[in-house]
Amino acid sequence: MQVIHDEKDLRFYIEFEEGEAELTYTYPEEGVLDLDHTFVPEPQRGKGVADKLVKASMEFVKSKGYKFIPSCPAVDTYVKRHPEYKELEQEI
Template sequence: MSAELSDIEFEDHGSKGRYVLRGPDGAEAELTFTSAGDNQIIIDHTGVPDAFRGQGAGLRLLTRAVEDARAAGRKIIPLCPFAAAQFRRHPEWADILKS
């Protein structure tokens, strides 16, 4: 995992969780998900405040989720419009996309 992805915090709250990037001013960029059984997650929201705009924060969060899902043998259902668009732009993620 690259250094910039290791800056992302992972929070697991049972069936729900999120990936978070925290800025020095307290701003948080987040990607939230819901577990759908043992083998898949639903990415349902990506929120990037103005403090993170133009820095690739959303893509960094999603990349970390993709790497974690791949390592755990899980599939991703991208309900969030941002995540769905990124999956279309990254064919190398097709192996973990729930079809």
């Protein structure tokens, strides 16, 4: 299961026969990703797919020295379970 980062379309995704799982984002300001929506096809749910997408996004944010906004509930939940990424969250 490979996560692909499409910087042009502002998303991380994984391809499956049933379609794509994706985590989309926007840049509300320079150096800040608003991680706003996660979708996983029904047959792939409950298999850790969303976690793989979120982890890939966290590693991208970290590697660039960026911050993120966890607008998507899946992202917020992941960060609560993985507090090592909490320091990357944009202060409001």
